[in-house]
Amino acid sequence: MDYLYHYYDESTGPFRNLSDLSPEEAENVLADIRRNKKGFASRRSADYLEIRRALELKAREAFIAKGGRPLRQHPHCMTLGRCPWLLEWYPEGKELQIPLSAFADDTVSFTYGDLFPAMRFQDGKPYRGQVYTLDEIGTVIERFGLPQDWNPDGGLGPERYIEVQIWDDAPLDKWYVQAPQIF
Numbered sequence: 001m002d003y004l005y006h007y008y009d010e011s012t013g014p015f016r017n018l019s020d021l022s023p024e025e026a027e028n029v030l031a032d033i034r035r036n037k038k039g040f041a042s043r044r045s046a047d048y049l050e051i052r053r054a055l056e057l058k059a060r061e062a063f064i065a066k067g068g069r070p071l072r073q074h075p076h077c078m079t080l081g082r083c084p085w086l087l088e089w090y091p092e093g094k095e096l097q098i099p100l101s102a103f104a105d106d107t108v109s110f111t112y113g114d115l116f117p118a119m120r121f122q123d124g125k126p127y128r129g130q131v132y133t134l135d136e137i138g139t140v141i142e143r144f145g146l147p148q149d150w151n152p153d154g155g156l157g158p159e160r161y162i163e164v165q166i167w168d169d170a171p172l173d174k175w176y177v178q179a180p181q182i183f
Contacts, residue, residue, distance in 0.1 A: 001141075001146075003100060005095055007086035009093065014096050055115050056115070066133050066136075067133070068106050068109055068167065069107060070107065071168045075166055079162060080162040080164050082095070105135070107171075110133070110134070111127075111165070112130070112140055117157075117159070
């Protein structure tokens with residue numbers, strides 16, 4: 001896999017991250033998304049942001065333990081390989097492709113599936129609760145395949161893609177919108 005993909009709504013632009021906001025600001029933005037029924041995010045649970053921040057911290061700590069050097073407190077999320085169904089999460093879904101080679105190995109981590117189910121489901125699958133480095137993810141893919149290929153409709157479980165946690169803003173400067181408070 002040579003490319004990472006980011007999915008976003010055209011009205012807000014790429015790499016707008018609720019975790020970059022204060023908890024109060026993020027809750028206000030999410031409340032607005034819910035009120036206006038703006039895509040998938042409008043259906044998130046009341047404790048979504050609290051759980052998200054805890055999972056991001058857990059992923060960051062696990063990545064550091066494996067030699068990762070995150071420069072951000074909270075990651076931006078992308079997928080390893082295309083996952084077109086994510087376009088459906090947004091009223092005006094867009095896809096952005098960036099070469100994996102744009103990122104330093106020690107600033108990207110991976111979960112087999114979205115961070116939420118990957119770190120929370122307790123079903124005995126060996127990739128649950130795991131954060132992988134770039135060196136490790138290839139072996140995981142060889143063993144289990146790409147979820148986009150074997151589970152495109154989600155009928156076989158919550159794994160729909162490999163999530164990539166981006167821990168450095170510098171490679172994203174070309175695409176990053178610098179005003180995270182405006183969603």
